[in-house]
Amino acid sequence: MSLFDAFRHRLRPLFRRDAFDREMDEEFRHHLELQGQDFRDDDHATAHARARFGSPTYYKEETRRMTPLAWLDALRQDLRYATRNLLRAPAFTAVATLSLAIGIGANSAIFALIYSVLLLPLPVSHPEQLVEVVHTGPDLPNDIFSYHDFQSLRQASGFAQVTAFGGAGNVEAVHGSEPRSVSVTAVAGNFFATIGILPLQGRLIDAEDERVRAPVVVISADLWTALFNRTPDAIGATITLQGRGFTVIGVTPGSYQGLGYPGSFEAAIPLSTLSLVGGDSAETAGANAPTLQIVGRVAGRGAAPRAAAMIDATFRSCCARESIGAGVRGMPAAASIHLVNIEHGIASFKFDVAAMFSRLLLELMGGAVVVLLAACANIATLLLARALARERELAIRLSLGASRRRLAGQMLVESALLASIGAMAGLMLAGLALRVIAHHMPGPIADRVGLQLNGEILGFTAAVAVGSVLLFGLVPAWRATRTALIAPLKVAASSSAARRTGMLDLGVVVAQVAIALVLVNAAGLFVATLRNLRTVNGGFAVERTVTTRLDSRGTPYENDGIIAVADPLLREAARIPGVRSAAFSMVVPMFGGRRIGSAIAVEGYSPSPDQDLTGWINPVTPGFFATLGIALRQGRDFSSDDRAADQRVAIVNDAFVHQYIRDRDPLGMTVRSIMGADTMLMAIVGVARDARYTDLRQPALPMIYMPLAQFEALPVVGRLRVLNLTVRTIADDAAIITSLRNAVRAEAPDLRADGPETIEASLDAAMSRETLTAELASLFGAVALILAAIGLYGLVSYHVAQRTREIGVRMALGSGRSSVVWMVLRQALGLVTIGVLVGVPLAFGGGKVIAAELFGLAGQNQFFVLGAALLLLAAAVVASALPAQRAAKVDPVIALRAD
Numbered sequence: 001m002s003l004f005d006a007f008r009h010r011l012r013p014l015f016r017r018d019a020f021d022r023e024m025d026e027e028f029r030h031h032l033e034l035q036g037q038d039f040r041d042d043d044h045a046t047a048h049a050r051a052r053f054g055s056p057t058y059y060k061e062e063t064r065r066m067t068p069l070a071w072l073d074a075l076r077q078d079l080r081y082a083t084r085n086l087l088r089a090p091a092f093t094a095v096a097t098l099s100l101a102i103g104i105g106a107n108s109a110i111f112a113l114i115y116s117v118l119l120l121p122l123p124v125s126h127p128e129q130l131v132e133v134v135h136t137g138p139d140l141p142n143d144i145f146s147y148h149d150f151q152s153l154r155q156a157s158g159f160a161q162v163t164a165f166g167g168a169g170n171v172e173a174v175h176g177s178e179p180r181s182v183s184v185t186a187v188a189g190n191f192f193a194t195i196g197i198l199p200l201q202g203r204l205i206d207a208e209d210e211r212v213r214a215p216v217v218v219i220s221a222d223l224w225t226a227l228f229n230r231t232p233d234a235i236g237a238t239i240t241l242q243g244r245g246f247t248v249i250g251v252t253p254g255s256y257q258g259l260g261y262p263g264s265f266e267a268a269i270p271l272s273t274l275s276l277v278g279g280d281s282a283e284t285a286g287a288n289a290p291t292l293q294i295v296g297r298v299a300g301r302g303a304a305p306r307a308a309a310m311i312d313a314t315f316r317s318c319c320a321r322e323s324i325g326a327g328v329r330g331m332p333a334a335a336s337i338h339l340v341n342i343e344h345g346i347a348s349f350k351f352d353v354a355a356m357f358s359r360l361l362l363e364l365m366g367g368a369v370v371v372l373l374a375a376c377a378n379i380a381t382l383l384l385a386r387a388l389a390r391e392r393e394l395a396i397r398l399s400l401g402a403s404r405r406r407l408a409g410q411m412l413v414e415s416a417l418l419a420s421i422g423a424m425a426g427l428m429l430a431g432l433a434l435r436v437i438a439h440h441m442p443g444p445i446a447d448r449v450g451l452q453l454n455g456e457i458l459g460f461t462a463a464v465a466v467g468s469v470l471l472f473g474l475v476p477a478w479r480a481t482r483t484a485l486i487a488p489l490k491v492a493a494s495s496s497a498a499r500r501t502g503m504l505d506l507g508v509v510v511a512q513v514a515i516a517l518v519l520v521n522a523a524g525l526f527v528a529t530l531r532n533l534r535t536v537n538g539g540f541a542v543e544r545t546v547t548t549r550l551d552s553r554g555t556p557y558e559n560d561g562i563i564a565v566a567d568p569l570l571r572e573a574a575r576i577p578g579v580r581s582a583a584f585s586m587v588v589p590m591f592g593g594r595r596i597g598s599a600i601a602v603e604g605y606s607p608s609p610d611q612d613l614t615g616w617i618n619p620v621t622p623g624f625f626a627t628l629g630i631a632l633r634q635g636r637d638f639s640s641d642d643r644a645a646d647q648r649v650a651i652v653n654d655a656f657v658h659q660y661i662r663d664r665d666p667l668g669m670t671v672r673s674i675m676g677a678d679t680m681l682m683a684i685v686g687v688a689r690d691a692r693y694t695d696l697r698q699p700a701l702p703m704i705y706m707p708l709a710q711f712e713a714l715p716v717v718g719r720l721r722v723l724n725l726t727v728r729t730i731a732d733d734a735a736i737i738t739s740l741r742n743a744v745r746a747e748a749p750d751l752r753a754d755g756p757e758t759i760e761a762s763l764d765a766a767m768s769r770e771t772l773t774a775e776l777a778s779l780f781g782a783v784a785l786i787l788a789a790i791g792l793y794g795l796v797s798y799h800v801a802q803r804t805r806e807i808g809v810r811m812a813l814g815s816g817r818s819s820v821v822w823m824v825l826r827q828a829l830g831l832v833t834i835g836v837l838v839g840v841p842l843a844f845g846g847g848k849v850i851a852a853e854l855f856g857l858a859g860q861n862q863f864f865v866l867g868a869a870l871l872l873l874a875a876a877v878v879a880s881a882l883p884a885q886r887a888a889k890v891d892p893v894i895a896l897r898a899d
Contacts (some may be wrong), residue, residue: 078409078414082329082413082417085414086414092386095378096382097425100418100419100421101378103373105425105426105427106372107365107461108430108461110776111368112434113764115457117357118358119456125195127343129296130259130342131298131345132293132294137316144292144293146292147164149292149294150292156315158310159297160299161190162296163188163191165293167183170752174239175237180641183225184241184268184277185874186269186270186274187205187268187270191268192204192205192218195259197253198253201224205268209270213270213272215273216248217239217267218249222266223267234248234251242421244276246269250842259345261347262353358767360769363850363853367776372783373515375468377515377791378512378787380508381794382791382794383415383473383476384475412473417471419473427453437776454674493553508791510831512784513792513834513836514839515788517848517868520781521865523780525781525850526853529856530773530774532855538691540691541629545628545727545760546723546726546736546737546759547759548725548754550753562584563709566584568748570582570621572744577731579728579740580730581626583621584723584726585621585628585708585726586708590762590766598674599613599615600615601671603672615656618704619705621709625868633687634667636685637686638707647683648680649683650682650685650704651705652687652688654689654690656702660702667685668684673704680714682704682706688705691703696766710725725740770855796880799883800887811853818888821888824887827880829876837872
């Protein structure tokens with residue numbers, strides 16, 4: 001017999017069980033016949049033969065156990081047994097599965113959110129090798145270089161590959177009859193080869209395209225869908241970008257959204273064709289202007305420091321000196337180079353996802369873990385109750401020869417089956433939860449949020465399921481192996497033995513209550529934070545205010561700036577029915593815009609040596625304060641007469657007065673502003689109330705408001721190409737938004753507009769992080785409260801069922817129904833009270849952990865802890881009410897006859 005045949009023969013008991021049993025029965029019958037020949041003269045020959053031979057069942061099981069995959073057969077039997085047990089207890093199975101689905105689903109959803117927002121690598125080849133070049137100095141780190149810098153660094157050793165790209169901005173794209181605004185990126189010829197992506201259709205830009213200045217364009221998969229409906233005919237087609245024809249040569253994969261995070265890639269053109277879409281030529285006029293970001297590929301993570309040292313030496317020897325010699329502002333003489341890993345994308349300086357969400361997501365992950373602990377505690381309570389109820393059954397099986405190890409294994413298999421079902425249901429709940437969460441995430445990253453069933457997510461879910469089995473399955477399995485053999489077999493003793501709950505069972509319920517207290521308290525703190533932020537006075541009008549950002553870059557208005565059409569646009573906006581006032585500004589509270597800072601000096605103020613004398617300037621038109629609802633505390637508003645360059649005026653806010661002027665009269669005082677090489681003097685003509693522009697949590701910054709006409713007249717400023725148009729309304733905002741959009745198109749059809757949008761909507765978007773936190777924390781708190789109530793209900797119900805005879809005796813001896821109800825309620829309230837006492841210090845500790853996320857209250861807030869405790873006591877009364885009523889209806893006669 002070959003080795004294969006021998007192995008196959010040994011596996012027959014596993015895969016051909018019926019045939020194996022028949023063969024074994026025949027074999028045992030033959031042996032019994034042989035044994036019986038020794039007792040042929042005895043009337044009980046068969047019995048004596050069986051006694052000498054032993055149990056055929058024992059030999060059959062031992063033979064099966066010796067097969068190579070006997071454990072698999074045992075697992076199959078245990079799974080069948082566990083399935084029957086779960087089907088026989090549908091209520092327990094439903095409650096346990098739902099608890100696990102909630103706990104595992106919460107963890108999977110938050111981990112998927114963390115993975116999508118913080119851990120998802122760029123969809124390129126070996127993203128861990130990609131780095132961005134950044135230069136630092138006395139000023140903030142900067143990642144913008146000139147074309148000359150790029151050409152010099154291109155020759156530096158240290159990089160395996162190096163490339164550059166720059167944003168050409170939004171340009172008008174036409175294919176067919178409907179124009180649309182498209183974000184265009186100008187890239188070096190080796191850009192796509194360096195970052196490592198392959199085309200979805202056609203080919204990508206290469207070095208030859210850059211060398212010959214080929215008017216070609218690579219479009220994203222989304223733009224391919226929008227312009228060409230995903231037809232292959234797109235390759236070779238022509239689209240018009242800013243009035244110039246570009247040939248479509250390729251389509252990038254749908255997963256590629258650019259190197260920025262959050263990304264918004266739509267189209268790419270060769271760097272040498274930048275002038276064709278309205279930008280400065282990189283090689284000529286813009287060669288010394290810092291407009292490019294430089295990205296390289298190194299050999300690996302460990303190679304970055306060495307590469308940075310070599311690149312820094314090249315930069316110091318040529319780039320910094322040439323840039324300073326060319327008069328490039330913003331390139332400090334002491335600048336040095338370092339490399340930043342961009343495996344997860346280049347963070348936007350306006351929208352740093354890691355800074356905004358990393359702490360929040362880790363805190364939410366902690367909350368999800370606590371929810372899972374509550375779910376596991378709940379199931380452990382139910383399993384312990386089931387183990388006590390099955391004590392007689394387990395004792396019988398032990399007495400018949402079952403090993404304690406096998407019984408524990410069967411209970412663990414049952415727990416693992418529950419966890420598997422809960423994990424699958426949890427993944428479905430996680431997918432639904434992430435769809436809801438995406439609606440509360442900021443627009444740039446909402447599309448990135450989703451349940452990606454990749455190895456990381458599935459592996460995490462599997463690990464959580466295994467951990468859950470260990471958390472809720474080990475203790476009941478260990479408890480089952482401690483079952484006595486004699487006492488549970490006695491009918492009269494069965495109930496008394498099953499009543500032995502023990503400190504472990506009660507401790508699980510106490511832990512559930514403590515966990516619920518921590519989560520309910522955290523939910524209250526986060527909800528109160530959101531309420532405080534929504535009710536805080538930001539110093540500006542939230543309702544009935546609509547704003548839109550106008551951009552003239554790459555349009556016929558670019559040379560003259562928006563100021564050329566500002567007056568006609570203001571008149572058109574003011575004519576809209578329902579508009580009370582209109583104004584232009586560079587920055588709008590919560591809507592955003594470009595903030596300009598300058599070094600300032602205030603008449604009569606002596607700063608300390610290390611004080612930061614930066615003043616933020618917001619150029620506005622007359623009527624801005626009335627339109628935004630920012631009150632003037634002193635002085636006057638700007639007027640149409642404030643245009644003369646030799647009589648510059650300013651309005652400052654209360655924060656500016658408090659920091660620089662204090663008890664002096666600000667009106668008429670002079671503020672000196674230094675912007676680059678230009679210095680200007682401004683006379684203060686008014687004081688405005690503080691308005692918070694970016695973060696409602698932070699106090700207002702010292703702000704200087706200037707007339708827009710005077711600001712644009714400064715030589716260092718030039719023409720303003722991006723401004724915000726804001727209107728104050730007395731009618732329906734939706735109608736005003738449509739009318740304002742139409743008015744802008746009628747007066748300046750080529751201007752690009754972002755919006756219109758209400759300030760209220762901008763405020764909601766700015767608080768999306770706090771809204772998401774409050775909603776998820778409330779959900780976690782509610783789930784923990786429900787799980788604690790279910791666990792308490794299960795334990796009290798079990799106790800009532802096991803104490804039926806005792807209750808009958810009490811009632812036979814004269815106890816009233818009210819005393820029985822109070823006996824049951826007292827037990828539940830006692831457990832909750834102990835849980836609250838354990839949970840109070842944990843709740844205070846949890847509040848201290850999340851204190852940085854709160855606003856307007858302290859993390860250790862007794863009011864919310866007390867509220868959570870009262871809520872848990874109320875839940876205890878509700879959870880134990882039904883078992884208490886059931887206990888009060890016990891018939892003493894039936895109860896005394898039960899045993």
